[in-house]
Amino acid sequence: MTLFFTYLVAGLIIAMPIGAMTVEMTKQGLKNGFMHGWAVGLGGMTIDFFLIIALYLGLASVLSLPIIQIPMWIIGAFFLVFLGYDSIKNADHDITLAGEKPNKSFFSSYRNGLLVAISPGNLVFWISVFGAVLSDSFDTTQPEKFLVVGAGILAGILLHDIGLLAIVATTRKVMSRTMIKWISTVAGLILFGFAGYFVFEFVVDLIEIF
Template structure:
């Protein structure tokens, strides 16, 4: 079963590593509030991705491919990312210091969970590449390998999130207040671009109903 764990970790890292709104938010919060603030956002995202992986393992992927479900997910993702982008821009443009005490743990975790749960990119991944990799593991090692694969996926994403939040924490020492403000504004702008993309796709999905 060790090969299944390794495959699951590979799937997790492959999902988590590409630059997207969740990684942007982990870095942004890590720079502003430290390691724990960014890491908890990532942990929330890990929880949502693990649920999606478990649904694929359970054979429920076709339900998530429904246009009636995709439309509200896209629109919810647009709302979440739009809110985070606006908050980030307001913080960057405000006169006070950009660095701040980390928000409550529950809020950071909930932010990451909502971002991942409503992310069309994550959903598409699990419906395509993720589903194929799960099927491959089950075919090679049997149905008992499915829970092991889920554990591997969870471990892989946690490893990536821990490294990314740690890098953001370390970067605080070398980033000036002015540069941090600029990076915060750029990160917020990226979140707003993703929000606009999700909004357009959500409207298209709703129009197709």
């Protein structure tokens, strides 16, 4: 149990830095409420879960190959540009204030979480940082130890998401449609910024190869 809570705290701390996932969760939480923001987080956790399984199966070496990682930079940039454009274009659409029923589907928010999570930043993070941590925790005589560590990390991320969205849901109660519209626009611009960073890393990696 101590091992689980140790890695729960680790997952909580690692989820705190602001990234594309946090931006998308906050935006959806403000526009459509707690459940839609959480749907984004669940989409991200789905990818995290499968990456843990991949690391467990020893696929970290494959995922870390330049031929795999480099295309992921441009793919991730494409996904973030798509989400950023959608965020700005529809900044004044699908806004439901506190007490109103959202028109947007839960699945569409979940899909956005998947798109943000399938990015090199997320993949490289799991492979480089947690690849080492999870590898150290892997014991062929005690494979359940690895699973406890993975479960603790996911629980920490989940705790962070719930805490963040609880704050967002409370803030949303005093926000007007105009305020939410402008926050959605700013969120789109931030996503464009992350996309630009991904393109930059793509170019840098290509220069290093050639």
